[in-house]
Amino acid sequence: MIDAAIRLFETSGVQSSSMADIATEAGISRKTLYRVYEDRASLIEDILNQRLSAIGNKIRKKISSFSDIEEALVEGSIISIAAARRDKxxxxxxxEETNHQLEQYLLLGGGESTKQDGIDTWSPILDKARGKGLIRKDLSNVRILELLVNVQAILLLRDDYGKDEQRSFLKDLLVPAVLNI
Incomplete structure (x- = not known):
C-alpha cells in the first residue's frame, strides 16, 4: 500500500492522488486500504516516518563526527535540512500537503520511531557537551531534540534561505536556546 502511494505521489503528485487511486494502484479495495489506514493523513504519516528514518540513517554518522557542540547544532541542522530537501x-x-496535521507532525518530530532515531543520533554529542557543562542544565535531550526539530521544520519551509542565512538563523535562535552562553 505504501509503495503504491509512493508511486502515485511521485508520478501524479500528492494532492492528485486520492485514497481510491492508491487502492487501485495497490490492487486492493478502498475498504481494505481503510482497514489499514483510517485516513489519508495516517498513510502520509507512515510514508514520512519511512523517509525520515532513511534521512536519519544518512546523516547520523556526519552528526556524530562533530566535536564541537555549536558546530554540531548549526552544521548538523544544515545537513539535516539539505538531506530532507534532497529526498524529493x-x-x-x-x-504540497496543506493540512494542519502535516504541520503538527513536523513540529512534533514525527512518529515515536522517528523521535527515537533523533534521540539516538543527537544524544552522544549532547551528552558529551553536557559533561563539559556547555548545555543548559534545565534541558533534557528530548527537549533539545524538540527545539532542533521545530527550528529545522521552519528552515525546511524557508527555501529562500541559503546555507549562510540558515547558519545565521541557527546561531541567533538555536545556539543560545541550548547552550550556556
Missing part, C-alpha cells in the same frame, strides 16, 4: 518525495509531501 519527502519535500514534495511537505510542500
Amino acid at each position: 518525495l519527502f519535500h514534495k509531501i511537505v510542500l
Whole structure:
C-alpha cells in the first residue's frame, strides 16, 4: 500500500492522488486500504516516518563526527535540512500537503520511531557537551531534540534561505536556546 502511494505521489503528485487511486494502484479495495489506514493523513504519516528514518540513517554518522557542540547544532541542522530537501518525495509531501496535521507532525518530530532515531543520533554529542557543562542544565535531550526539530521544520519551509542565512538563523535562535552562553 505504501509503495503504491509512493508511486502515485511521485508520478501524479500528492494532492492528485486520492485514497481510491492508491487502492487501485495497490490492487486492493478502498475498504481494505481503510482497514489499514483510517485516513489519508495516517498513510502520509507512515510514508514520512519511512523517509525520515532513511534521512536519519544518512546523516547520523556526519552528526556524530562533530566535536564541537555549536558546530554540531548549526552544521548538523544544515545537513539535516539539505538531506530532507534532497529526498524529493519527502519535500514534495511537505510542500504540497496543506493540512494542519502535516504541520503538527513536523513540529512534533514525527512518529515515536522517528523521535527515537533523533534521540539516538543527537544524544552522544549532547551528552558529551553536557559533561563539559556547555548545555543548559534545565534541558533534557528530548527537549533539545524538540527545539532542533521545530527550528529545522521552519528552515525546511524557508527555501529562500541559503546555507549562510540558515547558519545565521541557527546561531541567533538555536545556539543560545541550548547552550550556556
